[in-house]
Amino acid sequence: xxxxxxxxxxxxxxxxxxxxxxxxxxxxxxxxxxxxxxxxxxxxxxxxxxxxxxxxxxxxxxxxxxxxxxxxxxxxxxxxxxxxxxxxxxxxxxxxxxxxxxxxxxxxxxxxxxxxxxxxxxxxxxxxxxxxxxxxxxxxxxxxxxxxxxxxxxxxxxxxxxxxxxxxxxxxxxxxxxxxxxxxxxxxxxxxxxxxxxxxxxxxxxxxxxxxxxxxxxxxxxxxxxxxxxxxxxxxxxxxxxxxxxxxxxxxxxxxxxxxxxxxxxxxxxxxxxxxxxxxxxxxxxxxxxxxxxxxxxxxxxxxxxxxxxxxxxxxxxxxxxxxxxxxxxxxxxxxxxxxxxxxxxxxxxxxxxxxxxxxxxxxxxxxxxxxxxxxxxxxxxxxxxxxxxxxxxxxxxxxxxxxxxxxxxxxxxxxxxxxxxxxxxxxxxxxxxxxxxxxxxxxxxxxxxxxxxxxxxxxxxxxxxxxxxxxxxxxxxxxxxxxxxxxxxxxxxxxxxxxxxxxxxxxxxxxxxxxxxxxxxxxxxxxxxxxxxxxxxxxxxxxxxxxxxxxxxxxxxxxxxxxxxxxxxxxxxxxxxxxxxxxxxxxxxxxxxxxxxxxxxxxxxxxxxxxxxxxxxxxxxxxxxxxxxxxxxxxxxxxxxxxxxxxxxxxxxxxxxxxxxxxxxxxxxxxxxxxxxxxxxxxxxxxxxxxxxxxxxxxxxxxxxxxxxxxxxxxxxxxxxxxxxxxxxxxxxxxxxxxxxxxxxxxxxxxxxxxxxxxxxxxxxxxxxxxxxxxxxxxxxxxxxxxxxxx
Numbered sequence: 145x146x147x148x149x150x151x152x153x154x155x156x157x158x159x160x161x162x163x164x165x166x167x168x169x170x171x172x173x174x175x176x177x178x179x180x181x182x183x184x185x186x187x188x189x190x191x192x193x194x195x196x197x198x199x200x201x202x203x204x205x206x207x208x209x210x211x212x213x214x215x216x217x218x219x220x221x222x223x224x225x226x227x228x229x230x231x232x233x234x235x236x237x238x239x240x241x242x243x244x245x246x247x248x249x250x251x252x253x254x255x256x257x258x259x260x261x262x263x264x265x266x267x268x269x270x271x272x273x274x275x276x277x278x279x280x281x282x283x284x285x286x287x288x289x290x291x292x293x294x295x296x297x298x299x300x301x302x303x304x305x306x307x308x309x310x311x312x313x314x315x316x317x318x319x320x321x322x323x324x325x326x327x328x329x330x331x332x333x334x335x336x337x338x339x340x341x342x343x344x345x346x347x348x349x350x351x352x353x354x355x356x357x358x359x360x361x362x363x364x365x366x367x368x369x370x371x372x373x374x375x376x377x378x379x380x381x382x383x384x385x386x387x388x389x390x391x392x393x394x395x396x397x398x399x400x401x402x403x404x405x406x407x408x409x410x411x412x413x414x415x416x417x418x419x420x421x422x423x424x425x426x427x428x429x430x431x432x433x434x435x436x437x438x439x440x441x442x443x444x445x446x447x448x449x450x451x452x453x454x455x456x457x458x459x460x461x462x463x464x465x466x467x468x469x470x471x472x473x474x475x476x477x478x479x480x481x482x483x484x485x486x487x488x489x490x491x492x493x494x495x496x497x498x499x500x501x502x503x504x505x506x507x508x509x510x511x512x513x514x515x516x517x518x519x520x521x522x523x524x525x526x527x528x529x530x531x532x533x534x535x536x537x538x539x540x541x542x543x544x545x546x547x548x549x550x551x552x553x554x555x556x557x558x559x560x561x562x563x564x565x566x567x568x569x570x571x572x573x574x575x576x577x578x579x580x581x582x583x584x585x586x587x588x589x590x591x592x593x594x595x596x597x598x599x600x601x602x603x604x605x606x607x608x609x610x611x612x613x614x615x616x617x618x619x620x621x622x623x624x625x626x627x628x629x630x631x632x633x634x635x636x637x638x639x640x641x642x643x644x645x646x647x648x649x650x651x652x653x654x655x656x657x658x659x660x661x662x663x664x665x666x667x668x669x670x671x672x673x674x675x676x677x678x679x680x681x682x683x684x685x686x687x688x689x690x691x692x693x694x695x696x697x698x699x700x701x702x703x704x705x706x707x708x709x710x711x712x713x714x715x716x717x718x719x720x721x722x723x724x725x726x727x728x729x730x731x732x733x734x735x736x737x738x739x740x741x742x743x744x745x746x747x748x749x750x751x752x753x754x755x756x757x758x759x760x761x762x763x764x765x766x767x768x769x770x771x772x773x774x775x776x777x778x779x780x781x782x783x784x785x786x787x788x789x790x791x792x793x794x795x796x797x798x799x800x801x802x803x804x805x806x807x808x809x810x811x812x813x814x815x816x817x818x819x820x821x822x823x824x825x826x827x828x829x830x831x832x833x834x835x836x837x838x839x840x841x842x843x844x845x846x847x848x849x850x851x852x853x854x855x856x857x858x859x860x861x862x863x864x865x866x867x868x869x870x871x872x873x874x875x876x877x878x879x880x881x882x883x884x885x886x887x888x889x890x891x892x893x894x895x896x897x898x899x900x901x902x903x904x905x906x907x908x909x910x911x912x913x914x915x916x917x918x919x920x921x922x923x924x925x926x927x928x929x930x931x932x933x934x935x936x
Contacts, residue, residue, distance in 0.1 A: 162516040163472050166495070167199055167508035173217070174504050176481025179272050180497045181221035181232065184488050186245070187497050188232055189506050193217035196234055198245065199508060201486070201495045209252055213241050213260050220270045224279040231295075233282055234260070235270035240284065242295060263293050264300065272313045276321055283324050283338070285311035290326050292338045302341040306334060312354060317381065318362045327355035327369050335387070345387050350377055363443040364458050364911075366390060374449060378458070380912050390912045391461050391858070391874045395447070395454065397825065402463040404822040406520055446494075448483035450501060455513070459911065460860070460869040465516045469498075476500075477507050489513060529808060529817055529864050531833065531847045533793040541812045542748055542773035543733060543795065617840035621934045623893050623905050627919045628935065629668040634658060640926050642684050643884070646691040647791070647838060649932030651708070653694055655682030661696050663708060666930060675706050677714050686730035689790055693753070695738060697726035703740060705753060715753055722747075728786040738769070739788055739797065744780040746799065748773040748811070775809055777801050778819055787831040787850065791838075796864065798850060800828035806852065808864065818867050824854035829882040837889035837931035846891050853878075853885045859896055861908070875913045876904040884926040888934070895936045897924030903936065 173193040181188040191197040196211040196218065216236045224231030232243040241260035248258035263282060273284040281301060282293045290304040290311055309329035317323035323344070327333045331354060335345040353372040360367055360381070367379040367387075376393040444464060445456040452468035469478045481501035486494050492514045499506050537544045633640060633654060642655040645666070654662045654672075661675040661682050680699030687694060687708075694706040701722050705715040722742035732739040738749040751769040777783060781801035788797045795812035804827050808818035832851040836842050848864040858874035876883070876898035883897035893914075894906040903924050905915040917936070929936050 162512050162519055163467060163475065164510040164512075165475055165507055166201075166204055166510045168476055169197065169506040171504045171506055174481075175499045175506060176501050178218065178482055178499065179220040179222070180482055180484035180499065181223045182484045182486040182495065182497060183223035183230060184227070184486065186223065186230070186232075187484070187486075187495060187508055188221045188223065188234075189497050189499070190218045190221075194236075196221070196232075196243075198232065198248075201508075209245070209249060209258070211243055211248060211258055211260065214238060220273045220284070222273045222275055222282075224275045225277050226279050231275065231279055233263070233273050233275065235267075235273050235284060237266070237269055239263075239265040240267065240270070240273070240282070240293070242282070261298070263295065263298055264291070267291060271310065274314055274316060274324075276316050277318050278321060281338075283314050283316065285314055285326065287311070288328070290314060290324065290336065290338075292324070302338045304334075304336045304338060304341060304343075306343055306346070307332075309354075312356050313358045315358045315360045315367075317360055319365075325358055325360065325367060327358045329354040331355055331371070333358065333367070333369055347379075347387070351375055359445070361443060361445070361458060366458065368445065368458075370447065376447070376456075378461075378911075382912075385912060388875065388912055391872065393456075393461055395449070398456075398463050399454070399466060401822045401825075402466055402520075405820065446485040446496075448480065448485065448496070448498075450480050452480075453483070453485070453496065453511075455517075459871045461872040461874075461911070462869055465513070465520055467511065467516060475507070475509070476505055477503075529796065529810075529848075529867075531789055531794050531796050531864060532844055533795050533812075535812070537795075538812055540814070541795075542814055543737075543811055545736075545750070545772075617837060617889050617932065618934060619840065619890050623888070623915060624934055624936050625905075625915045625917070627917070630919060631664070631668045633662060633672075634660075637922075639681075641681050643926040643928040644685055644687060645928050645930050646687045646708075647689060647931060648691055649837075649839070649930045651691065652928065653685045653687065655685045655696060657681040659698070661685060661694070661706065663694070666932075666935075673708075675714065677704060677716075678702060680725070683725070683727055684729045686790075688731050689735050693731075695729050695731060697729035697740065699725040701725055701742070703729055703738070703749075705751075724782075727783060730788065731790045732788050734790065734793065737772075739786070741783045741786045741799070744782050744801075745774050745776045746783060746786055746797065746809075747771050773811075773814065775811075775814070775816075777807055778805065778816065779803060781805070784827050784829055785831045785852075787833045789833060789835050789847070791835055798831050798833065798864075800831055800852065802827050804828070804854075806831075806862075806867075808867070820862075820867050823852060824857040824860070826854040826857055828852045828854050830884055832885050832887060834887045834891050836891070839932045840889045840891075842891045849891075851885050851887065851894065853883065853896065855880065855882060859885055859894065859906075861894075871908070871911060873906045873911055873913070876900075876902075881923045881925065883924060884928075886927050886929050886936075888929045888936075889931045890934075893929075895927045895929060897927050899923045903927055905936070 171192055175190050178190055185202045187199045189197055194214045198209040200206055214236045216238045218234050218236050220235040222233045230245045232245055234241050240263040242263050243260040251258045268286045271285045273282060275282055280295055282295060284291050287310060288307045291300055292302040294301050307328040307330055311326050311328045314324055314326040322337055322339045324336050324338050325333060331349045331351055332347045334343050337344055351371045355369050355371050357370045365381045367381050369377050374395040378390040380388045380390050443458050445458055447454040447456050454463055455465040457464050469475050477498050477500045479501040481499045483496055483498045485496040493510055493512050496509050498509060633656060639657040640654055641657055644653050650666050652664045652666055659678045662672040664672045678698040678700055682696050682698050684697040692709050694708050696704050703726060724743035726740055726742050728741040730739050738751055740747045740749060749769050750772050777799055781803040783799050784802055785800040795810050797809040797811060799807045804822055804824055806820040806823040807816055810817040830853050834846055834849045850862050851859055853859045856879050858872055860869045861871040863870050873894060876896055877900045878898055881899055885896040892908055896904050898904055901920040901922060903917040904913040907914045927936060
């Protein structure tokens with residue numbers, strides 16, 4: 145019995161009009177494993193085992209079109225790709241029919257029985273059929289092979305044999321009409337050229353479960369296939385990539401992460417054991433169908449399973465929305481046997497057909513994508529965080545350090561030194577004649593664009609002066625792809641723990657596991673300057689903004705400042721002060737502070753460096769530091785990575801914890817401003833912000849992008865304004881060792897290390913790597929882009 149539905153289906157614990165059951169059919173025969181069909185405005189499904197029902201979504205009040213012609217049960221349906229005329233193909237064991245819907249509608253209005261064209265007979269059980277992009281041919285899965293049928297000549301053009309088990313699904317390549325891709329229960333896919341009937345590519349066995357669906361996305365030039373255990377594989381169809389695997393996605397894990405990042409309302413009020421049952425059951429069953437859905441920013445993928453439907457982003461490789469049938473009490477079907485989803489959305493809504501797994505019901509659902517995503521919005525959406533400081537520093541902020549000293553009064557009767565009176569408030573500089581570090585000036589302006597020229601202050605040590613011209617970064621040049629120079633940092637195998645270029649791009653600091661800190665010229669020629677003094681491996685190194693000083697942190701829990709221009713003793717700012725080894729240290733707030741992480745806390749240090757040149761006095765330790773503020777992460781979890789910008793005023797500090805969370809701190813408000821749980825499946829070992837360069841200008845919004853990487857979970861690109869993952873980069877081997885990641889100076893490329901002895905380059909617009917840079921003999925643990933030239 146047919147029952148049109150008009151009311152919204154609310155969920156227990158969930159409100160809104162996200163899902164509406166628009167049409168429901170009680171079929172006399174089950175259709176749980178029939179390939180259903182959806183076009184731009186039509187849905188087709190078997191009314192009973194031999195009759196077809198075509199429902200027009202643009203006119204839901206009209207009676208569905210009934211098509212009769214099969215003598216045996218219909219097993220597969222497919223719509224054509226052109227609208228005039230719109231074709232519908234249906235397959236059963238007796239024959240394959242092609243219906244012209246315009247002619248069938250006119251026949252039905254005139255009272256005559258619509259009839260279809262017989263395309264083939266007695267081809268066996270057909271599990272899937274698809275029209276070519278131009279609707280001239282039809283491909284059907286029959287047994288272990290694929291048959292290509294001519295729609296006009298009504299004949300078989302080719303038989304594609306080669307699979308070792310029944311073919312379960314197929315798809316045409318839209319930009320290569322003669323290319324068809326098939327997946328099979330033999331757990332592999334094949335790419336065919338059906339003009340000559342040959343195999344172009346055969347994949348290895350991907351999984352222990354049968355492959356049940358395949359989709360070709362024209363926007364991203366990718367092939368997506370799904371297996372019976374809820375796994376997705378994504379391959380690149382770009383000719384130069386040779387069917388390279390882009391990513392593998394576990395939907396059960398993605399579903400767990402999705403609910404962990406959402407508030408309790410997104411999981412419909414389920415907590416504890418009930419939510420665990422949802423997570424176990426939500427991704428059981430095969431991936432039944434998927435359609436590319438045009439989105440505002442990136443293409444998405446609808447994935448159907450027995451428990452529900454999932455909206456999946458092909459850029460971030462994460463779930464955007466989850467629709468579990470059992471969460472909506474108004475839906476008739478709770479466990480799906482098959483489903484099909486429309487390609488296009490109308491006013492933000494899309495239609496899908498769902499059949500019951502254990503019954504004879506067929507339902508047409510209307511999904512309001514915007515309402516569904518709004519219902520399951522994450523905590524980061526709607527925040528106004530920004531790396532660029534857009535407001536004055538507050539008087540209660542630890543970054544505010546000027547007013548107290550400015551208003552301080554001196555005791556009467558004491559004459560102040562004339563030299564001290566001549567010192568003006570200014571940002572931190574390291575001149576020999578300056579006795580004060582100049583902390584008395586607090587920034588009171590909004591963010592500005594990075595400078596395009598770095599000038600010498602005239603008093604810089606002669607050993608630090610460079611005879612180079614500051615040119616703009618060559619944006620038109622290609623990314624580095626060939627080995628330019630190679631140098632060994634030690635006579636025995638020694639791990640490189642950290643790398644960083646100076647701001648002018650002329651020197652490269654390198655921290656080693658053998659307690660040494662080396663400074664190379666950017667060309668890597670000549671003898672490097674060696675700095676020794678740490679008793680443990682150098683875990684972090686950072687340049688001052690002017691390139692005259694280096695800060696290093698070590699596993700020996702000491703923090704040292706080194707003069708990169710003069711052969712002076714290191715300034716030891718902290719020894720045995722921190723209870724745990726220092727994992728991170730850098731200059732912060734235009735060299736006004738030092739930022740240090742140890743254990744679950746990070747510290748803000750105010751420091752003063754004595755630059756006395758007298759031979760006797762310079763051996764007395766007059767350099768000072770003071771810990772003025774510290775903040776602890778949520779749940780006091782150990783910090784595994786920390787990042788902040790030093791080249792311009794920024795109040796934001798990013799941290800990653802051992803519990804796999806990302807946390808954003810606003811030092812202007814001295815509090816935590818955002819938290820992202822389950823950022824990766826393992827703890828993040830590096831956060832890398834897009835800090836730009838003095839040689840290349842970027843859009844201000846680009847500085848809100850940052851990267852995170854974790855062992856075995858690839859690289860993720862985040863936007864600080866929304867705390868959402870925007871893109872994911874996979875393809876480099878990283879299963880055991882932490883491998884570094886970095887932005888290029890222009891912000892267009894990402895470089896990362898890998899365990900196969902290569903460095904990989906990614907384009908920000910693609911999820912698969914563009915270049916593979918070989919030359920190493922062991923794991924590449926650290927990478928750094930030169931800020932002044934396209935070198936890595």
